[in-house]
Amino acid sequence: MPAVISISGLTKTYASGLTALETVDLDIRKGEIFALLGPNGAGKTTLISIVCGIVTPTSGTVLVDGHDIVRDYRASRAMIGLVPQELTTGMFETVWGTVSFSRGLFGRPSGPAHLEKVLRSLSLWEKRHDRIRTLSGGMKRRVLIAKALSHEPEILFLDEPTAGVDVELRRDMWALVRGLRESGVTIILTTHYIDEAEEMADRIGVINKGRLVVVEEKTTLMKKLGKKQLTLHLLTPMTSIPAGLGDWRLALKDGGNELEYNFDAGEERTGIPSLLHRLSELSIGFKDLQTRQSSLEDIFVSLVSERNPANSSSPLAGEDRGGGSEAQLKASPHPKAPSPAAPLSPSQGGKEGSA
Template identity: 70%
Template sequence: MRVRGLGKTYAGGFTALQDVDLDIRKGELFALLGPNGAGKTTLISIVCGIVNPSRGTVTADGHDVTREYRAAREKIGLVPQELTTDAFETVWNTVSFSRGLFGKAKNPAYIEKLLRDLSLWDKKDSKIMMLSGGMKRRVMIAKALSHEPEILFLDEPTAGVDVELRRDMWEVVRGLRERGVTIILTTHYIEEAEQMADRVGVINKGRIMLVEDTAELMRKLGEKRLILQLSEPLQRVPETLASHRLTLAADGRELVYTYDAQGERTGITGLLRELSAAGITFRDLSTKQSSLEEIFVNLVRSSQ
């Protein structure tokens, strides 16, 4: 999928997207992160043909989403944030109907496998109105996958759903990625993006701030902390240790050394040597690395 110079300005002058350029590789899982109102849903809506762009172009699997709408839309599946299903229809019929909307031939075996994968098979004859919120979310996912899309958008797919659905959904997503389906995920559960995404994009105020491989982003912008549980409390950090990024807990019993995630072994070795020379001993130590969520929050704050 390719986005070039994409912008969207609504009536009244509000600009939701500003000159967005983005390339998403075939077969990858791409996480699009941003605070509320950052432009994530507007971007997805334009790609999926729900909202018209004010300027710029988008191609999905080589098809322009405006000029070649039908061909582009056939390649795309969307799981929206909102639950929008036919309350009086059965699970089997609504998923089968979604497949038919795209001109796909009937394939009961595929629909059955899809419903089984999403733990919906025993509900296939149930009307949508009788399902729980989590089950309705599963139906939305099944509808999005009914026509076997090459590009799948998951817009906050696990918002307000149970742990079981998350596990089932991620198993389906892993299988789709192995088949070569391109998956674009937006989520406020950033640990999901950290665990699943090949690359991460951060959007804020309608602009793409960065796009980076997940592991490389963690390496470049993440920090590690060496946490020392002291044998005896300190009143303050000795001046001889001022060159290190040290923080002393309020009770004086914990000393935290912060360093970049690329590793700073010589710094740690030197710190431990200096602690020993200063007569400071510790009874336990542990390390902790920045999460993607912490990196994301710092990025957004820095752009305010």
């Protein structure tokens, strides 16, 4: 698939001396949903802001559908819609007024039919005559999305679109994003909620300290870096692992009541049948067994902490580089979403299955 955004050697050093991006190379494919993950201050918003024309790069080039964002800024910006992280809306304008303004600003003639479609899809049609200041936070977030879609962009940047929104709006947004992708819009999403990326993205990019750590198809990433775990609930507790089980990576848990076996999800031979056979030979009985696959969050935490040894004692701690005081990966406030804790903790939302 051709690249609709092509980023080469992109570096940004602010006047303060802070290097927010360091030689970033990235291609975004036409029509995909690309999730950019990273802790606070990793450089996600700087990257988006440069592509959109809000921040000036120190070096490097960005092409949007072949248009250089500096030399040919009109053509590149006309293709892009941006939903910013903060709830930056006017106060006194009406919903209809502000989306009409955005459409005109991006060079489009009046298009009431399109604006109506956008407002209806975001459940804002009934609110079109309301002043923005009278709307709830969730509704304001919808207005920002409506503004970004008002000029029918081919590329949509969503910078933390579901930060602080309720479950219903979150689901609506996911549906909207999928619908946009169906219509050919390329979507670049940054999020702290890893389950969101896991749910939505075709490809994942992980950025940390201004460097792209990994860019990979989501399924490949999870297959390559994911781990699987088999837990056997023993009939009789063990005090140590018998010598006859030394060929498997086993650990005793729960005071010897559980036998845990970790294996690579990508490997063709998992070693499970032979393990079960050996247990039978050794007359070690179990009353239940479970398998669990590591989630994208586990992989993300592992990637970020691997490259950030200073944080190894607290793998979720990211560095704050001026983007805000919060310096941790956010726990999703939603029931489905896992909270950031030790990887592969069964309560943390990995994919679990009982055998």
